[in-house]
Amino acid sequence: MERSIQSSKMLYILILIVGVSTLYFVIPSITVAEQTPQTFLTHTGLVITTTGDVIDPIGYDGKALDFDPEKFMKSFDYGQVSVLEDGTTLREFYITARDDQIMEVSPGVFYNVWTFNDSVPGPTIRATEGDLIRIHFTNEGSKPHSLHFHGIHKAEMDGVFESIGTGGKFTYEFYAEPVGLHLYHCHVHPVEEHIAHGLYGAYIVDPKEGRDSAEEFVFVLNGLDTDFDGENNFYAANTIPFYYQHHPIEISTNQKIRAYVVNILEFDAVNNFHLHGTLFHHYPAGTDSVPSGYNDMLTMSQGDRQILEFSYKYPGLYMFHAHNTEFSEKGWVSTFLAKETADDFDNKVEYDDII
């Protein structure tokens, strides 16, 4: 009798163990009380009603981060200017490489960026043809890095065969030539890795006589392979996916716009640029004063640059994006908001007539 009681106790213990473990693993934890559902309009125009969180890359707020695409696209680093005895303008720049920073690259997505001056892309270096450029480079990263500038310079200033070790310093010095839109990036092996993590930036050499006045923007077309599978998870103009879609770039109608477009996308052989509602004149590498075409499409391979000049006739919201729609649907999609200026009255009438 006692034995059967004992064995039935054992049975209860067994059932208890099985029951508790089943409940623990299978029944999803009930965490929330009833909430009133909220309705959201998503960036694709669809509506979600939910009691939970909305996950939409719309919520990026540049203020919370060190990197602000709004500021970046209009920022040009002219360096510390002084004049040498022979009358040459000297521009001195201080660039520090790091590879330990974690940045929120899209709402909720944290990625280890490698940076020049704490920014991806690095600062846009700008000089005038013939200036002497002196760059004081410091590597504060844990890996060797370097600065490789496109353009005309001596071999020892090419930043390829002399990588700068951790804590190392190097001074690059060369004359700004030729006129155009160039590029700089780290050239330490494996270059793909160093570029994919963010070690690059735009380099502009203005002609001595200057260019026509225009509203100027820099767009560095890049991507982020956040899970290191050799494919980009996100694409963007200036790092943050979908940013300019939700923060339209405000411009004026009939205002000349000059866009400095640099393609530094890794993993995909070809990137492109498509502008809505108008066409642009484009200058490959910005080296020629005569445009090589009038188009609304540009195809660019890795490292390609183009200067674009255009203006909007009619006011409104216009998209510009990769016409490779995979890229645009993963973040490389942006907008211009063209606003009317006072002296645009004629156009306004015309615009109203059409409607």
Place this chain on the structure above:
Amino acid sequence: MTSSKPKIAISAIAPIVLLAILIVFLLGPASTFLQFGIVLPEISIEKVEFTGNEIQATVRNIGPVDVNVVVADVNDRIQPAAIEPDMHLERFETGLVRIPYDWNEGQPYTIGLTIDDGTRFEKQIDAASASLEPNSELFVFLGVIGLLIGVVPIMIGLLWYPFIKRLGKNAFNFFLAFTIGLLLFLGLDAIEEAFEISDTHLASVFNGELLIATVVILSFLGLYGIGNLLIKRSEFSKLSKGLAISLMVAIGIGLHNLGEGLAVGAAIALGQVALSTFLIIGFAIHNTTEGLAIAAPLTRTKSVIGKMVGFGLIAGIPAIFGTWIGGFSFSPFFTIIFLSIGAGAIFQVIWSIFKFIKEGSDSFSSISIICGIASGLVVMYLTSIFI
């Protein structure tokens, strides 16, 4: 004796207390010391459903650390979405990701989710089909399917009873052995199915393979205990041994059919099966043999028609419950458990029939028995091709 009771209690509890202290130490003071290696977060998309104009993915955190689900995509194109109850998933917690999307019927889709460290996880769906709306029509439909694949074929199989009853001893043994073959196949079939579901639907953290092994053995042991009890009782009561074994067979097959029904219901609900007439025919042929398995042990017992029909219902009706449960709320975990219970039960039944044959005949290795088992396996294999 009584004075030693506290001692016994202490000796039972002491190791547990020490273990608890060890765990507290490891989690507390020693936690920094033990932090080596890289902790990889992991999520698993367990289920994808297609509704009106939404794709809904059930996601579970199966990694060692908490995660946030921050980006959703369809076919590797980022889509805005909502996640309920919220984007933060603790260990083992699940969330429902709702992606507004005008999906196309029958088209393959890959659903991807990216977590806070930028890692993307995905699940592929071979063909999108609208998830079933729970209504009375579906209830009846699933019930009819369960009836057609469970109850009806078993009842038809029972009609072999008069035929088997007239057989000589060798032929009778042949049919008992035939039953063993059938059941052996069913057991293996259930285990295979459980592995398949474990592979495609169950997160690796649940150790599907070990779960199946554990439940099969538990089920075998449980049924073994019940079976022994039944057979022991049959010695003292009017309940004949044949009847007891037949009941065991019916219970075993019933548990098996519950699992099978769950799998079929889930397949319908997940739109993975184009439910054709052929499938129903296949299941019907396959399961008719189950009726034979129930009838065979009864042939040496008298006046059993009523009981036999009852056993048939015990074996068949669980299929209906299976299709309902599987169709309305598919849980890979429970489906695997029930398939494994069914497999364990069936192996126990095989054991009982072996013993039954052994007691009734002098030589166990007779040609009729070997042929019977072999034929049973072959017949089941052939009928399984139809499914």
